[in-house]
Amino acid sequence: MVFDISNPIRTFPAQSRAARLRRRFGWVAGVSLAAALVAACSEGSGDGFASGVYRVAGSQRAPSMEILEKTVEYSVVPASRAMVHAPDALVVLERNLGAAVEQRIVLPNATAVRGDNAIHIRAQTGASARLGEFNFSEITTRFGGLPAPFQRLTDSALLSGEDSLGGYVYAREAIGAGTLCVLVLRRMTIGARPLPRGTQALDVMMRNCVDGPVEQALAPISARALGVSGSAQGSVYTLSPHAAPRL
Known part of the structure; x- marks a missing residue:
């Protein structure tokens, strides 16, 4: 209509x-x-x-979501509340965007590349994302842009991969003699793994720089890591997207 x-x-x-x-x-x-x-x-x-x-109305996104992204601050939460299994996480940050819950999981960075290694996750609902479309420009905008050294990356340069949770796209950048950085983007929907209560998708972006091979760089976003939550028992993370972050 x-x-x-x-x-x-x-x-x-x-x-x-x-x-x-x-x-x-x-x-x-x-x-x-x-x-x-x-x-x-x-x-x-x-x-x-x-x-x-x-x-x-002249916008591809709800203006209220854009405002929330610019004004809502992150809170530190226990690592057990991470939406994915990240045993090496230095800190887990979370914020409530009303129709979505977002986490930023900071990983160790033993390289000389500036910036954090991090897994950025947003538990999406129909009010926070177009669930039938996973758009490179949209997802990178929602996550605040591309981290170094991928600021000039375009979707035409992305490689594709697949595991038991579905497909993903990624880019790789060799720096110096032994450092490798990867940027990974993927969406997991119902059927890939249990999702936080009330949500229909998990959108994930990871930047990880390592002094090692591509398999090591991709490991934090593998099917084994993303298939379960961060709790020690491996139980499924079930935070409602409408619940406020808790310390």
Whole structure:
């Protein structure tokens, strides 16, 4: 269902005051009806229609999410609350974005490459992401851009990989004689692994620089690491995306 809102007010010839009032209140009623139809279509059509509304309004994303990304701070949480198994994590940070929960898991960096090695995760809902589309530009924007040394990376330079949790894309950059950096992007949906309660996908971006081979660089985002949560018992992380971060 598509609404044409490009010209909601038309120009009419001069009419009587009564006619103008009827037209004015008729237009208000029409707006109310359109709003009701939008709500009905949203309930019936789900994420696709909501994304269409954002595009009509001149944005591919909900403005409220962009504001939250710029204003909501991270809190330190126990490593056991990590959405993935990361035994080498130096710290786990978390923030509540309303329709999504985001974590940043900082990993050790034994190289001379500037910046943190980190796994960036967002537990997505239909209100926080277009679940039917995994877009390179969108995901990197949502995660605050690309880390060094991948700032100039384009989607055409990405390599593809696959494991038991599904497919992923990555880039690699050799620095000096023995240092290798990888940037990995992937989305895990229902069926790949149990997800946090109320969410439909986990979007993941990792930068990891190591003095070693590509297998070592990719290890923190392997199927074995991403298949379970960070708890010692390996139980599934089930935080509701609508729950506030806890210390």
